[in-house]
Amino acid sequence: MKYKKQKSTRRNINFFRVQCGFREPFRVIIDGNFLHALLEAKLGGPREILPKFLGATTVKPYVTRCVLAELRSLGEDFTGTALAARRIETMRCNHLKPVSPSECLCSLVGENNGDCFFIATQQQELREKLLKVPNVPILFACRTSLNLEPPSEVQKRLCTEREVQQKTVPQHELKAAPLRTLLESAETNSRKRKKVKGVNPLACKKKKADSEPMEVKVQAAEGKQKRKRQRGKHKESGLNADLAAAVEAKPL
Ligand SMILES: [Zn+2]
Incomplete structure (x- = not known):
């Protein structure tokens, strides 16, 4: 059972490596309740457990100022977690006034997680929301180990579409353009190619001769x-x- 889980985790990580361009060091943004769950289950600190679970040599865990603010506001039960969070590197977010961690993490991910962040959260609602966004690997902790959400059907479909675009759209355009523009560009290119196919030089030669x-x-x-x-x-x-x-x- 354990072997099966490891195998599926490895396969899912490979999906994000190959299809979405995730490279080491993996950057993992952690929210308060994930960190709290790690400590409660005594699974170890994020710096120890994340590289082991993701099969990576370098993993950089981050929290945000909004996550720290939430942990401070939760009272004595979360004092230990708040202290542990302060030892993790803080990623800058654009919120001068702290917002909820889920809102903060969604804003960092943006439309298609262009910065290739892993998101570690226990919030079911946030996980479901992020599964609809392309290129977002989601981690969560259970009592005995970590888990990686398998890529959703939406994420798989978007990756396949992107693969098709890479074949039809030139690389320099691909780097610059957002996903929707690329889709349109791919369609236009395919139409153009069809037009070219209509003019067959061999057919013309035959007619002349x-x-x-x-x-x-x-x-x-x-x-x-x-x-x-x-x-x-x-x-x-x-x-x-x-x-x-x-x-x-x-x-x-
Ligand atoms: Zn924030």
């Missing part, structure tokens, strides 16, 4: 056949030369 009208060719072919047949008939029937000449002189 074969300029004789078809009707003339058919008539010529028929004439040859008829003449041959007539000659054959003359020989078989034994007609004299004059009669054969007269037959040949007949209009076709």
Whole structure:
């Protein structure tokens, strides 16, 4: 069972590596309740457990100022977690006034997680929301180990579409353009290619070389056949030369 889980985790991480371009060091943004769950289950600190779980040599865990603010506001039960969070590197977010961690994490991920963040959270609602965003691997803790959400159907579909675009859109355009623009660009390119296919240079050449009208060719072919047949008939029937000449002189 444990082996099966490891295998599926590795396969899911490979999906994000290959399809979405995730590279080490993996950057994992952690929210307060995930960190609290790690400490409660005594699974170890994020710096120890994350590289082991993700099969990576370098993993950088982060919290945000909004996550720290929430932990401070939760009271004595979360004092230990708040202290542990302060030892983790803080990622800058654009919130001068702290917002809820879920809002903060969503703003960092943006439309398509261009910065390749892993998100570690226990909030079911946030996990469901992020599964609809392309390129977001989601981690959560259970009593005995960590888990990685398998890529959702939406994420798989978006990756497949992106793969199609990479084949049709030039690399420099791909780096600069957002996902929707790329989709449109890919469609336009495919249309253009179809137009090019319509003009077949080989077909043009054939036409030039074969300029004789078809009707003339058919008539010529028929004439040859008829003449041959007539000659054959003359020989078989034994007609004299004059009669054969007269037959040949007949209009076709
Ligand atoms: Zn924030």
